[in-house]
Every structure is written in structure tokens, then in C-alpha cells.
Amino acid sequence: MDEFAVIDNCLMIRMPEEIDHHRCGYICEMADRYIVQQRVEHVVFDFEDTRFMDSSGIGILMGRYKKISCFGGKVFVLHPDRQIRRILNISGLGRLVEIVD
């Protein structure tokens, strides 16, 4: 699976061009499988290719944050565009994840 890679203790996820409810089930399911099976500590979401995201994207990030934060893990957000930043800020999730350009 090209979109998912484990590097050291980080799970890297390359997010698709459009993130809506239709696409989010697959991402959540795969991410959780890696988190449990490979015991990753941190999760990195790369939004470089993403041009659209709705609240389903927030659901993906929030769900993963809940799963790893109690063990000291962090969620990183790479390359969010302006709209994704706004969505993160409106939802309050911007304060919980680390945003990296």
C-alpha cells in the first residue's frame, strides 16, 4: 500500500486528493491496523495532494488522536493548504495536532 508507510515509530499516511465520508472508512481502517499491528507511536498525515476535505477528515484525525495520545503519541499534519488549516482551526483540532509545513 503506497499511501501507508511505517518509518521508525511513525506511521506516515499520504492523504488522497479528496477526503469525504466515502473515502474515510478505508483510511481509518488501514491506519488502525498499522497502529495496532506495528505498534507505531506517532501518526503523520501528509496533505500535500489534498484539495478537498470536509468534517470526515476531522473525524479521521480525531479518531487517531484519541487512539495514540493516551500512550504519549502525537498526530502531525504536513502540508495543509489554507482551507484545511481553516477547517482544523474551526474544529479546534488545530490545537491538538502539530502542524508542519
Next chain:
Amino acid sequence: MRNEMLLEFDALSVNESFARMAVASFITPLNPTLEELADVKTAVSEAVTNAIIHGYDNFWGCGKHGDMPPASQEIHPGRVRLTCRTEGDLLHICVEDKGKGIEDVERAMEPLFTTRPEENRSGMGFSFMEAFMDDLEVESRPGEGTLVRMHKRIGVGPWIDA
């Protein structure tokens, strides 16, 4: 100028992207900024997704179980009706379903309230519609369906964004 369109489609998650793309194309003559376009697309996506997964309980999405719905899951044959009207620079969007309706609309509109936390829903749908549109009205009757009306004035965004 007044212009109106009406779309009716099956309550399937593949149609979420179709619906927001259709609205985005429809409002092109209003010359929206990229930000306004993104706002409208997000709001439409939220409203249509709500109708599909909450109104009709068609939670199945392609990602989760492959391209075919699992045999155990019945697909609700319901439809989502999307009306979009422009009057001058004012955009009206109406998303309607004949699904199960909402018992407590006020509660449903609270940020982070969701009936499906186990399915990775964030509970931010109505908050996003409110944030990205100028105005939002929700009418719902349990057992009869839900109607979401949204308005937004297009072309008032900052001309050049710093």
C-alpha cells in the same frame, strides 16, 4: 439574474463528490473566489453526507468494505434532493431527504455532538455548514425527513488575499 437547478440522486456515498462538484460548476457564473468555492463545496458535502448516513442510514462507503456493499447490509433506496438557486450574487442551497429525521435538532447542531462516534464521525457537520455559509436553517420531523437550507452571498470575499 435568477437561475435554478434541481438534482435528485440515490443516497449513496459515491454521490457526495458528485453533488458538491455539481454545485461548484453551477455557481461558476457568479465568479466565486477559490475560498468561497471551497466553502460552498464543504457545506454541500456536509449536508449531503448527513442525509445519506443519518437520514437513510446508508453508512456503507466504498473505502470501508471494498467497492461492493457487504451482503449483510441493506441499502436504503431513498433519494437526496438538492436544489440550488442563484439570485444576483445570492446563493440558496436546499438539501432534502425523506429519511428518518432528527429528534432534537438543537442537540444535533451542537459542535461535536454525534450519534456515531464509533464510526469516526466528528460531529462537526452542522458547525461547518454554519461557519462556511452565511445562514443555515434546519427543519426536521422524525420519520418524515430533514430539510437543510443554506444561503451565501458570493463575491464579497476579499479580492486579493494577503
